[in-house]
Amino acid sequence: MNISEQTIGIDPVSHHLNDETLLDYACGALPVAMETLVACHLTVCPHCRERNQLADNVNGQMLADQKPATIKLSAAELLSQARSKPAISVSKKTNAVGDKSVPRPLGRLLPGPIESLEWRAVAPGIKQFALNNQPRQAGAFKLLRLEPGITLSQHTHNERELTYVVRGSYRDEIGHFKAGDIADLDGHVEHKPIVGDEEVCIALIATDAPVKYTTMLGKIMQPFVGI
Numbered sequence: 001m002n003i004s005e006q007t008i009g010i011d012p013v014s015h016h017l018n019d020e021t022l023l024d025y026a027c028g029a030l031p032v033a034m035e036t037l038v039a040c041h042l043t044v045c046p047h048c049r050e051r052n053q054l055a056d057n058v059n060g061q062m063l064a065d066q067k068p069a070t071i072k073l074s075a076a077e078l079l080s081q082a083r084s085k086p087a088i089s090v091s092k093k094t095n096a097v098g099d100k101s102v103p104r105p106l107g108r109l110l111p112g113p114i115e116s117l118e119w120r121a122v123a124p125g126i127k128q129f130a131l132n133n134q135p136r137q138a139g140a141f142k143l144l145r146l147e148p149g150i151t152l153s154q155h156t157h158n159e160r161e162l163t164y165v166v167r168g169s170y171r172d173e174i175g176h177f178k179a180g181d182i183a184d185l186d187g188h189v190e191h192k193p194i195v196g197d198e199e200v201c202i203a204l205i206a207t208d209a210p211v212k213y214t215t216m217l218g219k220i221m222q223p224f225v226g227i
């Protein structure tokens with residue numbers, strides 16, 4: 001689904017959550033790992049916080065109405081309905097906007113500062129810190145530490161993949177993702193991220209299922225990278 005609204009110029013965050021992801025979040029239907037990424041993005045993105053309020057409102061209405069027909073509406077239609085209703089008060093807490101420090105929903109899961117984590121090297125220029133012990137088939141929830149300028153193997157996704165940029169940046173076929181941005185991808189996207197050469201990139205990722213590498217090198221590396 002296309003992002004329904006973009007805030008350009010004023011908002012330092014330029015890549016946002018999909019409507020479906022926000023509605024799943026509001027309904028409590030996201031896996032815990034993905035909830036964490038959504039929460040991280042919400043700490044820095046007033047735009048998505050406002051949309052999240054709308055999604056909460058939609059969810060509340062659905063529960064109140066208990067009309068099965070309502071549930072058949074698409075996520076975009078539901079959010080459109082909510083937008084036509086009176087304005088909802090939105091929290092103005094924007095203390096983390098533009099702040100590249102670790103968002104609290106992530107920080108609470110880490111045993112210490114990012115610099116002191118026990119990173120595991122998984123490929124040249126790539127280290128990871130796993131945030132759960134689930135088998136790889138169940139999907140990933142981990143921090144990646146990517147050296148400046150490296151290129152990741154081209155891959156696509158079986159299901160949903162969320163990537164939240166904690167520090168640094170990367171660029172792919174979709175755009176330029178920097179600290180605070182979230183990439184909300186589904187199984188139709190094939191991409192080859194290139195890390196910005198200005199600094200190390202720290203990215204938090206959560207997937208529903210293992211990614212599908214589309215090159216032989218990627219397929220060879222996957223068991224080591226573990227995503």
Ligand SMILES: [Zn+2]
Pocket residue numbers: 013015016017041045047048049
């Ligand atoms: Zn956003």
